Amino acid sequence: MTSTPLHAAIAAGSTLTSHATTKIADVQNAAAHAWAQTPWPTRKTEAWKYTPLKALEKGEYFIPAAKSTLSADALKQFAINRLEAFTLVFIDGHFCAEQSDDLTQLPTGMTIEHLDDASNLEQFNKAAGEHATLFGELNTATINTALVINVAKNAQITQPVNVLNVASANAPCLANARILWQQAPHSKATLVEHFVSTQDSQVFTNSITELFVGENAQCEHYRLHLEDEANLHIGGVYSHVHKHARLNSFYLAMGANLQRVDVVTQFEGEGAEAVNNGVYLPRNKQLVDFHTCIEHKVPHCNSNEIFRGIIGDSARAVFNGRIHIHKDAQKTLAELSNKNLLTSNKAEVNTKPELEIYADDVRCAHGATIAELDALAMHYLRTRGISQEEAQVMLSFGFINELIEQLNNTAIVEYLRPVIAQRFAKKPEFLESLIHEALV
Helix, strand or coil: CCCCCCEEEEEEHHHCCCCCCCHHHHHHHHHHHHHHHHCCCCCCCCCCCCCHHHHHHHHHHHCCCCCCCCCCCHHHCCCCCCCCCCCCCCCCCEEECCCCCHHHHHCCCCCEEEHHHCCCCCCCCCCHHHCCCCCHHHHHHHEEEEEEEECCCCCCCCCCCCCCCCCCCCCCCCEEEEEEECCCCCCCEEEEEEEEEECCEEEEEEEEEEEEECCCEEEEEEEEECCCCEEEEEEEEEEEEEECCEEEEEEEECCCCEEEEEEEECCCCCEEEEEEEECCCCCCCEEEEEEEEECCCCCEEEEEEEEEECCCCCCCEEEEEEECCCCCCCCCEEEEEEEEEEECCEEEEEEEEEEEEECCCEEEEEEEEECCCHHHHHHHHHHHCCCHHHHHHHHHHHHHHHHHHHCHHHHHHHHHHHHHHHHHHCCCHHHHHHHHHCCC
């Protein structure tokens, strides 16, 4: 394969981080080579067919972000009230220990290490490398900081780990965020990834998270994308779920000008379960793209995936959901649903649910819908004295509120209700009444 001049320039300008282990250096060098050799995605590249990358083609966003800090007061605006989590802060891709909670005061049964110092690196890039994308290779080759979070065998950790990623640079730059989550057998823990931005920031966040959920372990995972519109985000979550383990994930995407998230879940042992739910709310000229893949490699595993999107103004959304049933994955139960609501005649969505089945004793279902606001429901509300704007807010909020209400963490539910409602409501007094109705 040949590379574009842009590719060659970026690859030549990339500086690999210095790591103590030869293994990490070898992985990074291989990723840098793959990045340099892979052609730039175009409309003819199937995985990027509906997601143009014009904002990145000039190369200005590939300047590595400098390390910076923010005051405690500046970070308060991003707090999830009542979450009571152990917080790790990344600013422009760099881990900031001084803004994070004290690593010597970790919950019992948990350790957190820098990639350079980690004692167990067998799983680094194992899940992400199997399904590597162009930008995944870039992340691996040019990591700013990577943290390895370990949950010990039998540990039942009630305090969530909140990884707060802040985009703050006011000039275009690249921020590489990386998390390796390793959960030992029979453990239970929660990971919250929270992506936000400061005013006037212009950051391209390129983030990778690898989740390894051991035998009989339970992992609850939230990934919330709330950056401002001047920012870009391309990321991936790659999971290995082992025997009788359970992974419960929720994704929210709203705000950034371009957001692309690849979600790959792979079953490694019988009796495992995975739930992947998500909500995306692009507006103005924003673009949100979710590419998901569930790899059923072994028998007796269950997966359930529900994504719902509300696309307004001239925004666009892409959803590509794939269920891959391997030949040995008998007795599989897999369901996929994608529903989309268009609130503008200029809004657009491209959805493609896929089933690829090589086993003969499975139960699978998939479907996708694209619709406008229900005219009959709008008429019903209008005849009862509710304005056009308020009726639209109520119907839109109700379309996604079911997924929000299903979340297990009450603090996150209470945090997201006003954030999402604010996306639709223009009248503060109506917003307050809507949230109140949701609470009672």
